[in-house]
Amino acid sequence: MQQPLAYRMRPRTIDEVVGQQQLVGEGKIIRRMVDARMLSSMILYGPPGTGKTSIASAIAGSTNYAFRTLNAATDSKKDLQVVAEEAKMSGTVILLLDEVHRLDKTKQDFLLPHLESGRIILIGATTENPYITINPAIRSRTQIFEVKPLDETDIQSAIQTALLDKERGLGELPIQLDEDALLHLSRATNGDLRSALNGLELAARSTKPMEDGLIHLTLAIIEECVQRKALTHDKNGDAHYDVISAFQKSIRGSDVDAALHYLARLVEASDLASICRRLMVIGYEDIGLGNPAAAARTVNAVLAAERLGLPEARIPLADVVVDLCLSPKSNSAYTALDAAIADIRAGKAGEVPDHLRDSHYQGAKELKRGLDYQYPHNFEHAWVNQQYLPDKLKNETYYLPKETGKYEQALKQQYERIQNWKKHSPQK
Template sequence: MARKQQSADLFAGPERKPASSAAPLAERMRPEAFDDFVGQDEIVGPGRPLRHAIETDRLSSVIFWGPPGTGKTTLARLIARHTAAHFALFSAVTGGIAELRDIIKAAEHRLALHQQKTVLFVDEIHRFNKAQQDAFLPHVERGTIILVGATTENPSFEVIAPLLSRSLVVVLQPLAESALKAILERALRDPERGFGHWAVTMTDPAKQRVVAYGNGDARALLTALEFIVQQAPRQPDGSVYIDEHTVAAALLKKSLRYDKTGEEHYNVISAYIKSLRDSDPDGALYWLARMLEAGEDPKFIARRMVIFASEDIGNADPSALVVATAVAQAVQFVGLPEAQINLAHGTTYLASRPKDNASYVGLLEALKDTQTHGNLGVPLHLRNAVTSLMKDLGYGQGYRYVHDDPAAATEQSHLPDPLKGRRYYRPKPGK
């Protein structure tokens, strides 16, 4: 009985009443059972290991990683409904170490007296710094708590390695359009939690636009749908008719998921650079558009283009660096929105040029040799004898002036003795 009361307090367990009509639509429509959970079939579909572990109350520590609105908190609620353990909720945004210590102390007491474990759900676990995350370790190790963490950030960077090694990392993907459409349809039909009693008629193009706005995020989709329905004009009979123009007027502009300091920032610029490298101007233009539409700093894009021109094109087309530098200057001079044209110009040029990274690879190999061999002395014949003492010591002795002796260019060594014969620059044939 204690478990059910705890579950009801935190996540409104099986015996809860339907959400108040005053609650946001996204909250009212939150699934209460796996049969209502839409999307993430590879993770929690029928017969999947994670779902079986939750339903049979055999869950071990787990970290749910995924973008907003993909089901992390809903899965935590489902765990609360199925576990015989005490379920405790903790937010790394609003909670601190003192509160966490109280939860752990109560968990230890519960385990000692009643042999009951505690499932601790930590929302936004990445908000805890690495020192704070250390507080979980001994208790996870001893089995005092089963940790269930939720994060929108890559746990490889944001969660300490010892905690990762003791947890299953479950990756939730942005919801597919089919899943978002199913969620939208359910919200329109449901007479108790959704708009089934409103007699809403929504055209297919309007639905598609709302699904696109959701952009993989069920919460964003339902929030947008609620605003659209509430703002739409009523027909004389009280019904609501929503077409694409109604949606466009309500939403104004589609929002793209993009965090200029987070992982999506690195994912998209990586896709852009790889499209350039593979000589695919169409792919490169798409990722460029994604960055621009999401508000990326155009100077950042231009800097990456300048780097790419030397790293991946190099001497296959030396003009690429000139073009990229000119684009960077144009972006500074012109500014947005017109600078988008300059960026598109540079993007298609760089994507279309032949590729040769021999200069970059050669530099990396030379750097490795400098680290391996240390400060090798400059061969005497390459040194300038600027004083008589230096001349007496052999500086410059044996140096062959290439303008007087053209063969010196190939016969004369320019590397320290331990590296004689080393070849760093190996351009592709014809370059």
């Protein structure tokens, strides 16, 4: 039985990795490790199909170390022992351990000394947040890297490579892939290259050649093979982003009917990932401090939608879209942060005042670190007038509260109360 296209097209060296340039690009951390042959154990976490296994196999291919793959949930301690014995014989083995968050204590205790000695270079792969799900003993012995969903340019590049590669890809087949079909294939799989390549192969192998011998892959064929409809059949390929943009702007503008219309278009396109991501952004970008509870309800609705999957996911999604549309809105917090970031980028960071600096080390007292710090809880209202911003920014104001919701109205009152205290209290 032939292996799937996604498996066959896995990168053989670090140069063949698709995307993830923040990790494997020139001068970046994993590239540096490979170039210097100074590998350390790591955990790669991110959505399925984004290249965790590919990076591991590419590292092994670039360093010529033995490469083994196990699953923490299904493989036994005995399987780990086999890898350890091989490492003793060959010197170093790169072990890709899938679902590393499922590693039990027995297997973990066996692995730890081998990680310490460097005989086994562990590359743990997980879709879960390792800071929450992975045991601290493993975390402390690994570097943690987040693997991002691939963008459509990366996926299109990988598809074109697969279409041309006669040895591992589909280059031996006379395939004609329409431009709109390529665009949909790169977007509909939401950054999952494995799904894109396997959908392409299914389309290529299951489509009968035309009279001239060409295997013509149209948008309709790709829609069927990835089981996701395109939003429209526009040639410019802007519909995907136009609908998502209109969806957010309708919620921001409090138009319930328009927001539900664009939600319906995204649901019909089975684009659950884009819906969920956009709603999370809206909850904090557009609603924000106007109604923090609505932002929290958005997180819960997204979690429910992801667990349920379509079509049932539409139910919590509809609830939260109506909720967000009719909620008070405020962008004051993130615009304040953006203003602070702009100052830092303009070189206005300044020195941290001495009384705020860390004083928990030998010699800090001689350097006058933390000496004059006033502990706010020792004062009335748990507040004391002391300088917190660096000298060059001490008069800057970033946060400008709004009054669009009761929560931020309360924050505004407290903010104004503190400003008034500042005017009438000498600085300590």
